[in-house]
Amino acid sequence: MQARQEVKAVAERELRGDRYFDGRGLWNFLDDDPNREVKEASDVTFIEAEALAAVKRDAEIEIPPGAHRRNVTTADVPLNHLVGQTFTVGDVVCEGIQLCEPCGYMQSLVGEEGLSESLVHRGGFNASVVESGQFAVGDEVRW
Numbered sequence: 001m002q003a004r005q006e007v008k009a010v011a012e013r014e015l016r017g018d019r020y021f022d023g024r025g026l027w028n029f030l031d032d033d034p035n036r037e038v039k040e041a042s043d044v045t046f047i048e049a050e051a052l053a054a055v056k057r058d059a060e061i062e063i064p065p066g067a068h069r070r071n072v073t074t075a076d077v078p079l080n081h082l083v084g085q086t087f088t089v090g091d092v093v094c095e096g097i098q099l100c101e102p103c104g105y106m107q108s109l110v111g112e113e114g115l116s117e118s119l120v121h122r123g124g125f126n127a128s129v130v131e132s133g134q135f136a137v138g139d140e141v142r143w
Helices: 026-030 049-059 104-110
Strands: 006-010 044-048 072-074 086-089 092-099 125-131 133-136
Touching: 044 049, 049 072, 092 133
Parallel strands: 044 072
Antiparallel strands: 006 133, 044 125, 086 092, 092 125
16 A cells, blocks of 8 residues: 555546556455455445544554555545445545445454454445546545
8 A cells, every 4th residue: 555645546447556456456366266255346445534543542453554455544524424425536426335344354454353343334435436537635525
């Protein structure tokens, strides 16, 4: 994970420069696994800064930058309300797909027992890029 000041989002393709955009992401290699539960495709993932702060406060677990494995961290945006909604970030039009519940992989990266449980229903959400464009740090999420 690398912090960026701005990024290009490509409709039905993901974020330019992301490992999934280039076909190098972990799940790209699991697509042939018949036992893997297939979820709707997501182009970009979001998580609330407030959720990360709550985990630190309530569970005393600090999640280092990037370890949450979400593409975008927001502030003052109730992400769970955007599931099923169309919204914009910068000039990118997105559609909220589903909650992105925490996984064991994230917990293994952070190395703290209880992380997954502390992020249930506040681990962010997956969205698809409906219209390509660009967004940057500080851009508003509008819906």
